[in-house]
Amino acid sequence: MSFDDEPGHGGGDSGHADDRFNTLGGTRQTRTRMPEGPTDSYGGARRPPRTSRSLVMVVGVVVLLIAAIAFANRSGDDATTSPDNAAKPGTAQSTAATGTRPVSGKQSGIASGFPQTEQGAQSAAANYAVALGSDGMFGTNRRHEIVDAVYAPEVAAARRGDLDKVYSAKDFLTRIGLNPDGTAPTGQTFISRCNPVGSKADKFDGATATVSVWYSALFGLAGEGSKNPVSESWFTNTFQLKWVGGDWKVTDFTQKDGPAPVGRDQAAAPAKDMTDAVEQYGGFTYAR
Incomplete structure (x- = not known):
């Protein structure tokens, strides 16, 4: 829903939205609009209500931030990593990587030890x-x-x-x-x-x-x-x-x-x- 789609903005029908006795959900409760931030002599522009789409975007950004922090803290070169904060088998996904470094030994070119x-x-x-x-x-x-x-x-x-x-x-x-x-x-x-x-x-x-x-x-x-x-x-x-x-x-x-x-359609x-x-x-x- 765009800003112009709201009643009272753009070319749409104002309907009951312009009625100062408009109700919320049919309960006859009046809605009082408080000033938001600095206003000029004309009251300033009203902030559009937050939609579910913007909420999803906010949640998505938070998830990405958490993932980035987790990745940075999981660096294999971090010398401060200890058994206490390392992933424990069975406590998360059974196939999740533990971050344990590969062995250094070899036998006939095959990892060993x-x-x-x-x-x-x-x-x-x-x-x-x-x-x-x-x-x-x-x-x-x-x-x-x-x-x-x-x-x-x-x-x-x-x-x-x-x-x-x-x-x-x-x-x-x-x-x-x-x-x-x-x-x-x-x-x-x-x-x-x-x-x-x-x-x-x-x-x-x-x-x-x-x-x-x-x-x-x-x-x-x-x-x-x-x-x-x-x-x-x-x-x-x-x-x-x-x-x-x-x-x-x-x-x-x-x-x-x-x-x-399922195989992808690749040449x-x-x-x-x-x-x-x-x-x-x-x-x-x-x-x-």
């Missing part, structure tokens, strides 16, 4: 999902390094044998467009990358943990003439973890499809753009 906490188990599971879904799994030597770094020692040897059978199968490699040795054809780039969206601890008792990781996956061959172009899929991996040797290790995991969001990138993106944009070390 996670703390023996629920957050540490979730961080380990997210990083292991990335390693097990990477293109390194398609090369024998790199696959063995990943398995030894991710799996518990008592199951690593068995997993190496099982995975060798899967990733070395000629029909499997042919179906996805790779050469018998797991490499991409000349002029094409093989892409297999997992991007965790969130994680949650389904079970945790200090020595073992069950953690689910929801992620999107890019998979396919980028390049001219590719019969297997890069596509996106969504999965949830549920990891069985065990605390062994001062770190979390995988004893088993299962995978299921989704949940997958697919040309083969060269996709290849450049994968080569130029590195991955992350994931932490809760």
